[in-house]
Amino acid sequence: MESSQLLQEAILARAKAYVPYSNFAVGAALLDRNGQVHHGCNIENAGYTPCNCAERTAMFSAIAQGQQPGSFQMMAVVGDTDEPIAPCGVCRQVMVELCHPDMPILLGNMKGDTRMTTISELLPHAFGPWNLK
Numbered sequence: 001m002e003s004s005q006l007l008q009e010a011i012l013a014r015a016k017a018y019v020p021y022s023n024f025a026v027g028a029a030l031l032d033r034n035g036q037v038h039h040g041c042n043i044e045n046a047g048y049t050p051c052n053c054a055e056r057t058a059m060f061s062a063i064a065q066g067q068q069p070g071s072f073q074m075m076a077v078v079g080d081t082d083e084p085i086a087p088c089g090v091c092r093q094v095m096v097e098l099c100h101p102d103m104p105i106l107l108g109n110m111k112g113d114t115r116m117t118t119i120s121e122l123l124p125h126a127f128g129p130w131n132l133k
């Protein structure tokens with residue numbers, strides 16, 4: 001699948017966001033090794049702390065569907081930002097754990113700006129599972 005097509009999937013995922021507090025909808029689409037796409041949206045909560053970002057929703061959903069950590073092909077994330085969206089630090093930490101360091105991550109906004117990156121670039125010198133061994 002082309003990255004532009006995965007970005008379109010992220011836009012579809014974004015429409016499912018539950019964001020009564022921030023009104024800031026984010027969508028993510030995660031392409032698995034079999035070519036299936038897992039959608040993620042942000043899901044907020046009156047307690048604020050339990051809010052879950054689109055990126056983590058997509059990763060956790062895929063793992064819950066039986067996908068293996070490190071096996072994903074690509075992720076796309078989109079929000080209505082001036083620049084291509086920047087995943088938060090918590091999601092970057094989860095990406096370090098569940099995504100291959102060189103997996104392409106396409107960041108976008110609603111104006112069509114994009115930035116292709118990887119988790120190694122987004123979170124260098126990370127703390128990861130290797131530190132516990």
Ligand SMILES: O=c1ccn([C@H]2C[C@H](O)[C@@H](CO)O2)c(=O)[nH]1
Nearest residue numbers: 022024026042053054086087088
């Ligand atoms: O990359 C991002 C950045 C923010 N959010 C969510 C968290 C919260 O619901 C709202 C405002 O921060 O956007 C995401 O889902 N992904």
Ligand SMILES: [Zn+2]
Nearest residue numbers: 053088090091
């Ligand atoms: Zn996040």
